[in-house]
Amino acid sequence: MQTKSVIKYICQWIEEYASTAKCKGFVIGISGGIDSAVTSTLAAKTNIPLLCVEMPIYQKKNEINRGKEHINWLKKKYSNVNSIEVNLTPILESYIKQLPNNNNNHELALANTRARLRMTNLYYLAQSSNSLVLGTGNKVEDFGVGFFTKYGDGGVDISPIADLLKSEIYHLAKELNINNNIIQAAPTDGLWENGRTDEEQIGASYSELEWAMSYNGKEKLTKRKEEVLTLYYQLNNANKHKMTSIPVCKIPSELK
Template sequence: MAKKSTIQVEGVNQHIVNWLREYAEKAKVNGFVIGISGGVDSAVTSTLCAQTGLTTLCIEMPIHQDPTQVNRGKEHIEQLKKRFPNVKNSIADLTSVFETFKTEVPNSENEAKLYLSLANTRARLRMTTLYYFAGIHGLLVAGTGNKVEDFGVGFYTKYGDGGVDLSPIADLMKSDVYALGKYLQIPESIQKAAPTDGLFGDSRTDEDQLGASYDELEWAMLEDESNKTAESFTGREKDVFNIYKKLNTINQHKMNPIPVCIIPINLKKS
């Protein structure tokens, strides 16, 4: 199921950079703010934003973060600042904010739900922080989600890393993001690192949480778009397809517009 990207990296790179620049100019903003995680998605997104020549503010927001993730993020930012004079950075250590939050909300006997709720809280604290920086500097929050995460399995936090102003790489598969990352010469440490959302304060990977690799999920997404069903496959392929379908189904609430209760016209007239 290994997926090899077929995108024209140079053309895709320039297309996204032009799109970002034009969008920012029309919105009359100064540039972009991006949360840097030490992963390939944020590294590629920030490099794309940097190429616009507009202010690109990279924010580190550790919350009990694994040191390897922090180090990769710092390596990327330093490299980016050397390459682009319009890149700036700041650190907002949210660990104490997160710990204070935990003292102000009730605990739960359901450890699984508590653990997940706190993980999502980390993402939402980071979203709030990015919008704070965006507000004081006149910037747009650039999302770092790729196509598989955003529209395949919904692997992001609603109103957390899903809360953004624009999504530069959301039409690219994960394999495309890696291809673009290689072209953009992001640090080797990031290109080789196992993807992780970093929301649990440990070294667990995205694959640990999802039960399948991104290559496998890309395959399943394309098969699903071709109207295949689980009965078309056996063995690992069937398992992966079922994982994809389950995640795609339960996370539709993230991908679809917020439902609005429409009031009948006759009820609006007294």
């Protein structure tokens, strides 16, 4: 991959989109992970106003620290970058208290609620400043296995890195001089109190999923590759609803 050229291309794409949309800036959630670090750095390089938002919800301290370090680095390097922290933990706790006692402990639903609270906050900040929300999803997550929350971290205005595989994002991170603590950290969505990683949730590594996405049917498969391929197809099929337009009931013309 021509890393420097890709970086330049994405930055120009962001600039052109902002000009066409006539927005005054961008808003992005910073998690302490590599995807948000790379996306925010690309946006910062455009000199368009960028608001980096920390939104801890029972967040692990190491994730918070990585996010803060990245934001501080960005602000020192780029004068167009500002930041804000909005602690959403009390809001989630208040919401849970309003749920019926027999329906307030569904782990996955609560994890996705965290992501949707963050999306709501990002859009408030964006709309109040005539800005757009930047997505941080990569190609494997967004178009491979659908590893994102519908109307949560999947609720964005533009996706600068969604055509890049995870391995390609690591190349960009190194070229952009992203903090090594972020590059070396195990990918996680930060939605679980036990800190489980993406690989633990999905059941396969990003490199395995990238292989599955490019599988052409000709390679002789090991037992592990058969498992990964089966898992990939299962997730891709189960999460198709996230990756396609909302189904619309089309009324036949003779009924109108």
